[in-house]
Amino acid sequence: MTSTRLALLGARAGASRFWNEYTETMPREELDALHLKRLRALVEYAYELSPFYRGKFDAASLKPRDIRTIEDFKRRVPLTDKSEFVGLQEAAPPYGPTLALPPEFVVHHCETSGTTGVPLSIPYSMSDTVRYGESWVYGFWALGIRPSDSFYFAFSWGNFAGFWSAYWGARRLGCRVLSGGGLDTKGHIQAILRMRPTVLISTPTFALRMAAVAAEMGIDLSQSSIKYTYHAGEPGPTALPAMRAQLEQAWGAKAGELLGIAEVDAMAPGCPEGDGVHVNEMNVFSWSMDPESGAEAGEGKIGENIVTSYANTAQPLLNYRTHDLVLRRPSCPCGRTWSKLEGAVLGRTDFMLTVRGTNVYQSAVENLVAETPGVGSAYELVLTREGDNDVMTIRFEPSPEHAADPASWDGIGQQLSDRIHAALHVHLRVRPAAPNSLPRYELKTKRMIDQRPKEFRRALDR
Amino acid sequence: MERRQQIARIREARALITAAIAECRSPQIETILKSADAELHWALWNLGEPVPLRPELEYGEAVPEGRTRAR
Numbered sequence: 001m002t003s004t005r006l007a008l009l010g011a012r013a014g015a016s017r018f019w020n021e022y023t024e025t026m027p028r029e030e031l032d033a034l035h036l037k038r039l040r041a042l043v044e045y046a047y048e049l050s051p052f053y054r055g056k057f058d059a060a061s062l063k064p065r066d067i068r069t070i071e072d073f074k075r076r077v078p079l080t081d082k083s084e085f086v087g088l089q090e091a092a093p094p095y096g097p098t099l100a101l102p103p104e105f106v107v108h109h110c111e112t113s114g115t116t117g118v119p120l121s122i123p124y125s126m127s128d129t130v131r132y133g134e135s136w137v138y139g140f141w142a143l144g145i146r147p148s149d150s151f152y153f154a155f156s157w158g159n160f161a162g163f164w165s166a167y168w169g170a171r172r173l174g175c176r177v178l179s180g181g182g183l184d185t186k187g188h189i190q191a192i193l194r195m196r197p198t199v200l201i202s203t204p205t206f207a208l209r210m211a212a213v214a215a216e217m218g219i220d221l222s223q224s225s226i227k228y229t230y231h232a233g234e235p236g237p238t239a240l241p242a243m244r245a246q247l248e249q250a251w252g253a254k255a256g257e258l259l260g261i262a263e264v265d266a267m268a269p270g271c272p273e274g275d276g277v278h279v280n281e282m283n284v285f286s287w288s289m290d291p292e293s294g295a296e297a298g299e300g301k302i303g304e305n306i307v308t309s310y311a312n313t314a315q316p317l318l319n320y321r322t323h324d325l326v327l328r329r330p331s332c333p334c335g336r337t338w339s340k341l342e343g344a345v346l347g348r349t350d351f352m353l354t355v356r357g358t359n360v361y362q363s364a365v366e367n368l369v370a371e372t373p374g375v376g377s378a379y380e381l382v383l384t385r386e387g388d389n390d391v392m393t394i395r396f397e398p399s400p401e402h403a404a405d406p407a408s409w410d411g412i413g414q415q416l417s418d419r420i421h422a423a424l425h426v427h428l429r430v431r432p433a434a435p436n437s438l439p440r441y442e443l444k445t446k447r448m449i450d451q452r453p454k455e456f457r458r459a460l461d462r
Numbered sequence: 463m464e465r466r467q468q469i470a471r472i473r474e475a476r477a478l479i480t481a482a483i484a485e486c487r488s489p490q491i492e493t494i495l496k497s498a499d500a501e502l503h504w505a506l507w508n509l510g511e512p513v514p515l516r517p518e519l520e521y522g523e524a525v526p527e528g529r530t531r532a533r
Contacts (some may be wrong), residue, residue: 020508030510037512045515127500127516282508311514397528458493 008147008174017335019141023282024336027233031337032070035285035343038310039073040064048372050099052088053316056080057380060240074287074296074319081321082263086118101125101314110161114260122161122263123314131159131311132265134167135280136258139269140173140333143256145199145228150176152197152226154206155442157181161262162232166201167320169266175199185213189221196225204229204236205210207447208377211250212400222252230270234445238270238277239344239363242370246377261322267310268341271334280336281309286339288320288328291349302327304349305341323349325361360392360426362448368419369394374402374412374433378438383451393429394420395438403435469509476502480521 004247007014015105018024028032046053057063059079067073088096094109107126111119124132151170155163157179172176180188188210192200200207207229214221229251231237236257237244247255259268259277267284268277279286287296288303297303305326308316325347329340348362362381369379379396394416402408409432417430439446479499486492496517503517514520 023508023510026510034512038515041512041515045519074507124518126497127504129502130504134508310515 001320014146015282019138020282024338025136025280026281026337028330028337031281035281036070036073037083038069039285039308040067042316042318043067043073043077045047045313046100046318050100050316052073053100053318055097071221073285073308074306077319079319079321080317082120085263085315086120090118093325095123095315098315099123100316108164109159110164110262110398111159113160119159119261122312124312125314125437128312128314129168130172131283132165132327133170133172135229135260135266135269135283135311136166136169137173137269138278138280139258140169140199140230140255142272143228143230143254143270145173145175145230147174148197149228150178150195150197151199151201152178152180152188152192154180154202154210160233162266163201165260165266166230167260170199170201172360186217189214189217189219192221192224193219198225198227199227200226200253202229202231203233203248203441203445204231204240204255204257205234205377206442207231208243208250208302209440211378215400221250224251226251226253226304228256229253230258232258232260232266234447235345235363235366236273239346240370242276242367245359246370257344259341261307261324263312263315264307264309264317264320265306267309267311268344269335271332271340273332273334275386276329276332276340276342277344278332278336281338284309288326291325296367297328298343299328300328302346318419325349360424360428364424365392365420365428366447367393368423369396369416370411372416372419374399375416376400376403376435378433378440379437380436380438380449382449383452390452391429391432395431395433397433397435397438400435465509469506470512472505472509476506483490483521 037092047057047064056078062076064348066076087096088098105125106123108129109339110122113119153163153167167177178197180191181193211221215438229247237247237255237256244250244255256270257277258266258270260266268279270277285308287306289306290297291304302325305322305324307317307320307322324340324345327343327346329342343363346363369375376397376399379394382393382395384391384393398412400408402412413430413432417428419428420428476499479495482498483492483495486495496531500517503513
């Protein structure tokens, strides 16, 4: 009888630092040449198969053959926006004229959360799900996750694209998948202790919530089987270094993060340096636009991330406005040439406040909140309008060690206010809230509560 | 294996699979072969090859018979 050696990967591939070294370290000139070919093919595809894009191009007197350079693509292909898609889908549900494939090609349907508006419907073909999942794997591999690892998914299996695509990625990598669907927080903790997974997939705030509940149960999750936590759906350990420290301490694990946009792709897996994400340039072409002028934002300048997806062929997205503000870098010590977004998303074009001439970004405030001693993990940023000014008020719950000492709360708030003033040169209001009085979320935590009149805010809902 | 050689072998494999798809009478086998071809197409894409956006575009079945493309 012959013995058979079973291995998921051969020794050479298994030892690689990269999921795909050839493309992840491809020189910029070669990447751009490849992008141009793919962008031209995508323009042709969209024009041929999507009534939405045909109408849009015709209205702009644009033919696919007019796109000869990357500059042509950036400049001549009309910008698209989520609100456009939502409006068309509402008029002719579920996808309206945005679908580029016959409906029978759609094998999976997801939706955006629609917390403050109508959800966007997102169709995926079979190969779209493969491509979308692949994006996660670059980040998994870079963090150290291998096929021998096992994933615990601490979320309910609704229509949320983020974790479906993480599941597609875990399958692609060949890992064991353990579903926590339907369990409450305590149930997740008990399942982790029982099944001994090595990777936790959840939103970052829910990971912290689990650790806090476990502590109340007398369980220290830093002693659990989890070696890696990986996050998406809201600003996490890359955008908020203070949150990285909290996560890694609470779980005794390395924390990773991916920047995804449900309708686009799991587009930017985390850099192993821990300070940013790399755009997966096999799936996405992106550039930065100055949201005020519409011109391209130069290197080292903060701009709005404009993306084009090769991953979603069922509902193509060309020059799609993300309203995410990013700082793009062309190189990285990790060796990847894929465009690096420092700190992932720095803020939102629609949630950037200007206070006395100073731009205040959500992530900058959140970083300071998270690193102030005595401030707990539950907090919210409330936007209001007073006279001609936008005002931000930070409501925070005290950390557990201060929960029973209300006399200390104002002092903690003052310390936070001082830190914000020292770092951002603005005065923001800070108000303590009673322990457990602010809402908790299993999926996207809603940090920003916009109470400004509609005319003073953008309509975009993410 | 050198990259160009790897690409050439994958292209050969796709040609064989595409021919087998064209001759298929079993929905099961056709589905499996198309899945295999989609993976090979994806391998070429991730080797930096300028393949079409979807594999079906190379065998002309993105739009099933009897349907018209958007005009």
